[in-house]
Amino acid sequence: MIVLRQWADGDWPLLVRLNAPEMTEHLGGPESEAALSARHKRYVASAESPLVHSLAAVLEPEGVAVGSISLWEREWQGMPVYEMGWAILPEYQGRGLATAAVKECVELARGLGRRSEVHAFPSVENVPSNAICRKAGFELIGPVNFEYPKGHWMDCNDWRLSLG
Numbered sequence: 427m428i429v430l431r432q433w434a435d436g437d438w439p440l441l442v443r444l445n446a447p448e449m450t451e452h453l454g455g456p457e458s459e460a461a462l463s464a465r466h467k468r469y470v471a472s473a474e475s476p477l478v479h480s481l482a483a484v485l486e487p488e489g490v491a492v493g494s495i496s497l498w499e500r501e502w503q504g505m506p507v508y509e510m511g512w513a514i515l516p517e518y519q520g521r522g523l524a525t526a527a528v529k530e531c532v533e534l535a536r537g538l539g540r541r542s543e544v545h546a547f548p549s550v551e552n553v554p555s556n557a558i559c560r561k562a563g564f565e566l567i568g569p570v571n572f573e574y575p576k577g578h579w580m581d582c583n584d585w586r587l588s589l590g
């Protein structure tokens with residue numbers, strides 16, 4: 427079972443592990459220490475923000491933080507939407523944990539009631555992430571050239587889930 431909780435200062439070692447080369451293969455590669463530290467601060471601060479929700483995925487009953495999931499507000503093709511992103515540590519992959527976390531985060535987005543749809547933009551080559559979108563009920567809109575992180579362009583799929 428997976429439980430989502432606010433990102434905490436003590437989650438820094440988790441973020442470092444999620445920044446490994448094998449974890450960021452479809453995300454433009456590892457970020458620099460400075461960029462990662464800035465990301466950690468943003469994640470911790472997101473507890474106070476209505477616009478961004480950066481959460482740790484905690485495996486229960488073990489109580490181990492095994493991944494991250496984020497939900498943030500953005501404009502996409504002129505529409506205000508949510509975007510979502512996720513990652514699970516290698517030794518916990520393949521157990522349905524990311525899919526469960528995404529489903530839970532979709533319900534969080536629905537409950538917030540600020541935007542009417544959620545998008546995710548996995549690389550077209552990211553087989554598990556595209557499978558997660560399909561299993562969590564997203565609809566495949568089609569391929570898009572997508573910038574992530576800033577300055578790095580990828581061939582991604584645009585997946586959309588209506589919260590209505």
Ligand SMILES: CC(C)(COP(=O)(O)OP(=O)(O)OC[C@H]1O[C@@H](n2cnc3c(N)ncnc32)[C@H](O)[C@@H]1OP(=O)(O)O)[C@@H](O)C(=O)NCCC(=O)NCCS
Nearest residue numbers: 449512513514519520521522523524525548553554555557
């Ligand atoms: C993407 C990621 C979060 C998947 O986590 P996970 O907990 O293993 O995902 P799930 O167990 O929920 O599995 C999702 C689906 O992908 C499949 N899958 C998992 N690993 C796979 C692999 N290496 N190759 C092919 N399919 C795979 C699973 O079988 C499952 O599909 P199925 O139920 O139809 O069989 C994880 O691989 C990861 O953290 N990757 C690096 C970060 C990343 O790319 N994030 C996504 C950015 S959009």
